[in-house]
Amino acid sequence: MMNKEEYKKHVSKTCPKTKELRTMILAFLVGGTICMIGEGFNDLYTEVIPTFNSIQVSQLVTITMIFLGSLFTALGLYDKLGRHAGAGSIIPITGFANSVVSPAVEFNREGLFYGIMSNMFVVAGPVIVSGVAWSVIVGIIYFIIGAV
Amino acid sequence: MSKKRGKQTYVFENDVYIKNTSTIAGPLEGKGNFGEYYDQVLENDSWGCKSYEKTEIKMRKNVIENLLRAEDITEFDLDCIMGGDLLNQIVPTAFSTREFETPYIGMYEACSTFGECLAVGAMLVDGGFMTKVLCSTSSHYGTAERQYRMPLELGSQPAPASQWTVTGTGAVLLTNEGTNQPKIKSATIGKIVDLGIVDPSNMGAAMAPAATDTITTHLRDMNRTPDYYDMIVTGDLGKYGRDLLHFLAGEEGYELADVLNDCGCMIYNDKQKATQGGSGAGCSCLVFSSYFYKEMMRGSFKKILLVPTGALLSKLSSLQGESIPGVAHAIDIEM
Numbered sequence: 001m002m003n004k005e006e007y008k009k010h011v012s013k014t015c016p017k018t019k020e021l022r023t024m025i026l027a028f029l030v031g032g033t034i035c036m037i038g039e040g041f042n043d044l045y046t047e048v049i050p051t052f053n054s055i056q057v058s059q060l061v062t063i064t065m066i067f068l069g070s071l072f073t074a075l076g077l078y079d080k081l082g083r084h085a086g087a088g089s090i091i092p093i094t095g096f097a098n099s100v101v102s103p104a105v106e107f108n109r110e111g112l113f114y115g116i117m118s119n120m121f122v123v124a125g126p127v128i129v130s131g132v133a134w135s136v137i138v139g140i141i142y143f144i145i146g147a148v
Numbered sequence: 149m150s151k152k153r154g155k156q157t158y159v160f161e162n163d164v165y166i167k168n169t170s171t172i173a174g175p176l177e178g179k180g181n182f183g184e185y186y187d188q189v190l191e192n193d194s195w196g197c198k199s200y201e202k203t204e205i206k207m208r209k210n211v212i213e214n215l216l217r218a219e220d221i222t223e224f225d226l227d228c229i230m231g232g233d234l235l236n237q238i239v240p241t242a243f244s245t246r247e248f249e250t251p252y253i254g255m256y257e258a259c260s261t262f263g264e265c266l267a268v269g270a271m272l273v274d275g276g277f278m279t280k281v282l283c284s285t286s287s288h289y290g291t292a293e294r295q296y297r298m299p300l301e302l303g304s305q306p307a308p309a310s311q312w313t314v315t316g317t318g319a320v321l322l323t324n325e326g327t328n329q330p331k332i333k334s335a336t337i338g339k340i341v342d343l344g345i346v347d348p349s350n351m352g353a354a355m356a357p358a359a360t361d362t363i364t365t366h367l368r369d370m371n372r373t374p375d376y377y378d379m380i381v382t383g384d385l386g387k388y389g390r391d392l393l394h395f396l397a398g399e400e401g402y403e404l405a406d407v408l409n410d411c412g413c414m415i416y417n418d419k420q421k422a423t424q425g426g427s428g429a430g431c432s433c434l435v436f437s438s439y440f441y442k443e444m445m446r447g448s449f450k451k452i453l454l455v456p457t458g459a460l461l462s463k464l465s466s467l468q469g470e471s472i473p474g475v476a477h478a479i480d481i482e483m
Contacts, residue, residue, distance in 0.1 A: 001357060002399060004344040010395070011345065011353045016308040016388055016424070023305075073301050082303020089303050102301035106294055109199040123302060 027088030030081065034092045038065050062093060069094030073101040099123040151274070154369025156362075157336040157478075158267075160274040165326030166481065169437035170215035172207045174289065174315025177426075177434065180416045185438035186316075187214060193290055193315060200290030201240065204233065207317045208244035208286045215282065215319045223248040227278035230254075230269055232261035233286045233429050234313075235295055240286055250282075259355075259384050260338075260458030261285045262318075262433040263477035267335040269322045270479075279324050286317035287428030296348070296463055307349035311386045311412060312422035316430040318437030328483075330444045336369060336478040338362035340460065348466045351459040352389020352424055358474030359385060359457050360396040366453065366478040367402065374407050378449045381440070382476070383432035383456035384412035386424030411435035432456040444483055451482045 002010070041064050045057045052060070069092075072078040078098045082089045089095050100120055107119040121128065151158050171186045178189030190207075197203040212229065216222060229248060231241045232255040245252045257264045265283035272278040292313040293300055306312075322332070341358040359382050367374065374380060385393055390410045397404045411432045412425035436454055443449055457476040466472075 001341070001361060002343070002396065007343040007357065008345070011350070011392070014388075014391070015350060015353065018308050073303075076301060078303045079301045080303075083305060085303070086305040095303065098301070098303050102299040102303075105301050106299035123298065 023086050026084055027086045030085035030088035031091060032088075034065075034089065034094055037068075038092070041065070065093050066097045069097030070101045073098045074105060078102075096124060096127070099127075153334070154365070156338070156365050157334055157369035158271065159334045159370075160270055160332060162274045162276070163324055163326065164270040164273045164332040165323050165329045166332065166441065167321040167323045167326050167329055168215060168219050169318060169320045169441045170211050170218060171318040171434055171438045172211045172214075172316060173434055173438075176289075176312075176420065176422075177314060177316050177415060180420060181414060182435065182439045185442055186434075187438075190315070193288075200288050200294075201235070204235075204240040204286055204288040204291050204317075205243045207288070208233075208240055208284060208319075209247050211286075211317045211319045212244070212248065212282060212284055215321055219321060221280070223250045226250045226280050226282050228253055228272070229282045229284070230265045231282075231284040231286070232256045232265070234258060234292045240288075240291070241284075255285075257475055257477075258458035258460055259287075259427055259429050259431060260456040260475050260477055261429045262436070263338075263383065263454065263456030263479055266320070266322070266332060266454070266479045267337060267477050270332040270335055273322050273324050276324075281322040282319055283322060284317060284319035285429040285433040287313055287315065287430035289313045289315045289428075292428060306423050307347075309347070309350040309352065309386075309388055309424060311351060311384065311424045311427035312416070313428040314384075314412075314415060314426040314431040314434060316428075316434035318430070318433040320433075320437055320441075328445075330441065330481050330483055332479060333482050334366075334370065334480040336362055336366035336480075338365075338476045338478070340473045340475050342471050342473040344471045346466070346469065346471050348461055348463075348472065350388075351384075351427060351461075351472065352386040353392055354459045354461070354472035355385055355457040355474035355476065356389045356392035356396060359389075359393050359455055359476040360400065362476040362478050363393075363404075363453070363455060364397060364400050364402055366480070370480075374402055374404050377407055377451045377453045377480075379409055380404060380407045380453045380455065381414075381436075382408075382410045382412075383454075383458070384425070384427035385410045385457055386412045386427065388424050389457075414439070440481075444481070447483070449483075451480070454479045454481055 107115040173186040345354040
């Protein structure tokens with residue numbers, strides 16, 4: 001039998017690879033479409049609620065997109081989209097909603113507390129933790145620069 | 149005379165018949181290549197149960213009941229129920245066997261569990277310790293994914309070398325009495341082989357060296373060439389793993405191209421997009437108990453070497469950077 005090094009070399013040479021061009025085009029199209037829908041809501045809310053300023057409108061858009069991502073996850077459609085779209089449906093905020101709702105759906109059967117609540121962030125947890133940690137570090141740097 | 153041949157192979161001098169089989173397949177498997185060979189195909193993945201774990205338990209309980217009914221025997225006629233699956237503590241196997249008043253032997257070797265069961269079951273029957281042994285393994289896409297990978301509804305893309313866990317179960321009855329049924333003639337117990345593959349989404353590459361080792365050892369121990377068999381069929385190497393096995397066996401001087409196939413490659417059709425093919429403890433069990441058993445009974449195959457393959461990893465071992473050990477057992481089944 002081959003030794004480990006030879007075998008690993010052979011596997012890395014012959015292993016099936018992702019079809020990059022196809023994956024990138026699909027990700028671009030789906031990701032772009034999701035963002036376009038978001039922009040559509042942005043225009044709609046600006047039109048319908050003239051008393052809202054642009055920050056309030058964009059918050060409303062974010063909430064709408066999170067709702068839609070969660071809804072399509074619960075309907076069992078978002079994973080089918082993700083199978084083809086890859087990063088195109090993971091990167092937008094709908095993908096973040098999917099990463100929180102999908103474990104919640106999955107662990108529903110283990111009960112509310114130890115099922116849903118303790119498993120809800122198994123996928124999104126690292127993103128939240130590193131997001132908070134980096135914002136603290138950046139905040140401290142800002143603080144120091146401001147003081148100097 | 150010893151029943152042992154060569155280094156790792158055991159020859160059964162007494163008859164060990166595979167008296168009958170029974171199968172239950174998931175909906176996707178039902179639409180695959182062997183739809184008409186399955187005794188029962190589920191309409192949906194949950195089969196009216198509140199969790200997929202409960203579905204897998206129900207599937208295995210029912211497949212055993214169906215086999216007992218087909219043979220017109222009861223749980224009290226069996227000497228033992230043997231089996232395993234992919235989940236922690238082999239819960240589906242234990243919980244479904246709880247329904248029967250039959251002695252129980254739980255087995256675990258990931259996707260090669262079916263091979264382990266057939267080898268040990270045949271030894272028990274050949275040795276005269278038992279006369280009726282029921283072997284049954286199962287897997288379910290919904291239960292395996294959540295234990296080994298990500299939530300089902302997560303919109304991630306499958307890795308190109310990954311495989312699709314088979315939803316399905318089969319049961320076979322090993323007996324010392326039979327008529328025209330296939331017999332287990334010999335078995336080679338495989339070694340654990342690890343050539344340092346660390347990618348858990350490339351289990352074909354992790355298991356191919358173990359399959360190569362077991363198959364070449366079997367052929368050497370029995371002093372046979374690959375063409376002795378109508379087919380050498382591995383458990384769930386998938387398309388890429390099968391190519392690697394072909395390559396590795398070629399390096400050892402064995403040309404397998406004409407006889408080699410893989411249950412994981414055979415179970416789904418090309419339209420089903422199961423990447424490299426099926427996997428799971430139910431894969432080789434379901435394909436053997438349906439397609440191969442029925443075709444052997446029809447005379448399409450006279451001699452096959454069934455080689456269920458297993459990747460012995462856990463989610464934690466992968467996260468800790470451990471490589472994936474593979475194992476395979478070879479079961480020589482002849483008419």
